[in-house]
Amino acid sequence: MGSDNNNKQFYKDYYLAVGECNPQGEMPLSLLMTRIIEVATFHANSWGAGYARLIQDNQVWVLTRVTIELNAYPKVNTNYRLTTWIEDYNRHFSLRNMRLDDADGNPLGYVRTVWMVIDLNTRASVDMSQLSYMRDNVSDRPCPIEPQTHLRPIQQGHAVDYTFGYVDCDFNRHVNTVRYLSHLMNLFDMDCYDHYFIRRMEISFIKETHYGETAQFVIDGSDPMDSRMSITVDGTDHVRARFLWQERP
Numbered sequence: 001m002g003s004d005n006n007n008k009q010f011y012k013d014y015y016l017a018v019g020e021c022n023p024q025g026e027m028p029l030s031l032l033m034t035r036i037i038e039v040a041t042f043h044a045n046s047w048g049a050g051y052a053r054l055i056q057d058n059q060v061w062v063l064t065r066v067t068i069e070l071n072a073y074p075k076v077n078t079n080y081r082l083t084t085w086i087e088d089y090n091r092h093f094s095l096r097n098m099r100l101d102d103a104d105g106n107p108l109g110y111v112r113t114v115w116m117v118i119d120l121n122t123r124a125s126v127d128m129s130q131l132s133y134m135r136d137n138v139s140d141r142p143c144p145i146e147p148q149t150h151l152r153p154i155q156q157g158h159a160v161d162y163t164f165g166y167v168d169c170d171f172n173r174h175v176n177t178v179r180y181l182s183h184l185m186n187l188f189d190m191d192c193y194d195h196y197f198i199r200r201m202e203i204s205f206i207k208e209t210h211y212g213e214t215a216q217f218v219i220d221g222s223d224p225m226d227s228r229m230s231i232t233v234d235g236t237d238h239v240r241a242r243f244l245w246q247e248r249p
Contacts (some may be wrong), residue, residue: 008139010043011083016074023190026073027080028181029198032100035110037063037177039082040096047137050109061101061124062118062205063177064093068150069200070100070109079103091127092116097143106178110145117127148202151240154230157220162211175209180239184229187219188243196225206236 014035021030044061054060074080080102087095098111117126162183170176181203209215213233220228224245231239 007047009083009085009141010039010046010138011081012039012042013077013081014044016076016214018076023195024193025076026197027075029068029201030178031069031186032073033066034180035082035179036068036113037096038067039084040113040115051249059117059119060172063113064116065112065114065148065202065204066177067112067145067200067202069111069149070110071100071199072075072108073197074100074102074108080108081105082103085141086137087141087143088138089128089135092125094128097141099143101232110143110215111120112147118232143199146192146237148204149242151202151204151242153237153240154218154220154228157218157230159216159218162215162217164209164215166211171212175180175211178204178208180188180231181241182204183217184231184239184243187217188227192245194244194248196247198243200244201242203239203241205239207233207236208231209238216235221232238245 010106012035016027020027040061047204079193080100082100084096084098087097088096096115098113100108100111100122102108117128118124118216119126132212139208164175168175168179181201209231215238216232218230218232227243227245229241229243230237231241
C-alpha cells in the first residue's frame with residue numbers, strides 16, 4: 001500500500017483468493033464493502049485521523065452513504081487495487097471517493113462514500129470544521145460517477161423478517177455495515193446472480209440497529225432491473241438501498 005507525496009491519495013493492492021469469491025467466481029459486493037472501509041481507515045490512519053486518534057476524544061468515524069458503480073468485478077486469482085481520496089468536506093460530512101482497478105491498472109469502477117464523526121457519548125455529529133487535517137488533504141481528483149440519488153421510503157413491497165444476532169454486530173455493538181449489505185443481497189436468488197450483476201449499488205445508513213432487534217427487509221420489485229429496498233424496525237427505516245442490475249455478457 002502507498003500514497004502520493006502529499007498524502008492526498010492512498011492505495012492498497014489485494015489478491016482475490018478462491019475462498020473470498022462468490023459463486024460466479026468474482027469478488028462479492030460485500031467483500032468490496034469491507035475493502036472500502038479498510039482502505040478509508042488506512043488512509044485516515046496515515047495522517048493521524050484514524051480510530052486510534054479519534055477515540056482519545058471519544059469520537060469515531062461513521063459511514064453514512066455508499067454508492068458503487070462497476071463495469072466488472074475482480075475475478076478469482078487476480079490482483080486488484082483500490083485507491084482513495086477526499087473530494088470535499090463540510091461541518092458534518094466528509095466526501096471520500098475510490099477507484100477500483102484490475103491488475104493492469106484498468107478501471108473497473110468507482111465508489112462514492114459519505115462519512116461523519118460522532119461523539120460516542122451523545123451519538124451526535126462532531127463539527128469537522130475544527131479538523132484542520134481535512135482541509136490539508138482534499139484532492140482535486142475527479143470521480144466520474146453520479147452522487148447517490150435520494151432514496152425514498154418504500155410504499156409497497158414484499159417483506160421478510162430477520163432478527164439480528166451476534167455475528168451481525170461489530171465492536172460498537174450495533175449491526176455491521178457489511179452484514180446489512182449481505183442480508184440485502186440474500187433477498188435475490190442464485191438464478192438472478194447467474195444472469196445479472198449489480199452494476200450500481202446505493203445504500204444509506206439512517207439509524208443504528210442492535211442485537212436482538214427484528215427488522216423487516218422490504219423490497220419493491222416493481223422494476224426488475226431497479227430494485228429498491230429498506231430495512232425497517234418498528235415502522236422506522238434504518239437502512240435504504242437500491243440495486244441497479246445489468247445482464248451478464
